[in-house]
Amino acid sequence: MKKSDSSNFKCLRCGDCCRWHGYVRISQDEADKIAARLGMNVLEFIDRMTILTADRRNLSINENPDGTCIFFSGDPPRCEIYDIRPAQCRDFPGKWKNASEKFKCRSNSE
Ligand code: SF4
Numbered sequence: 001m002k003k004s005d006s007s008n009f010k011c012l013r014c015g016d017c018c019r020w021h022g023y024v025r026i027s028q029d030e031a032d033k034i035a036a037r038l039g040m041n042v043l044e045f046i047d048r049m050t051i052l053t054a055d056r057r058n059l060s061i062n063e064n065p066d067g068t069c070i071f072f073s074g075d076p077p078r079c080e081i082y083d084i085r086p087a088q089c090r091d092f093p094g095k096w097k098n099a100s101e102k103f104k105c106r107s108n109s110e
């Protein structure tokens with residue numbers, strides 16, 4: 001899940017931020033780490049589990065048809081790569097100050 005590392009922030013583990021449709025941008029270093037975690041060659045990971053963003057600047061983790069991140073799974077659903085989740089996920093909501101109303105974290109304890 002996209003969690004903030006702010007010391008004052010209390011994530012409710014609701015998973016909303018992993019269910020939203022939209023890019024989860026990853027760096028090359030993050031792609032390398034995720035591929036290694038999955039035991040995959042990084043090129044295979046990129047080919048099978050990412051897309052190129054429309055601005056062609058980043059790779060983004062694939063999502064399921066309902067918009068949920070492919071790494072959000074299980075019962076109850078959790079991020080499968082939580083300890084190595086991308087910076088975009090770690091920085092939510094603390095560094096998403098310009099996020100639209102659509103992307104509001106339900107925790108108000110920041
Ligand atoms: S990588 Fe993990 S934290 Fe980030 S959107 Fe996917 S499931 Fe959520």
Ligand code: SF4
Nearest residue numbers: 011012014015017105
């Ligand atoms: S929306 Fe907020 S409270 Fe819910 S999982 Fe994401 S960071 Fe945590």
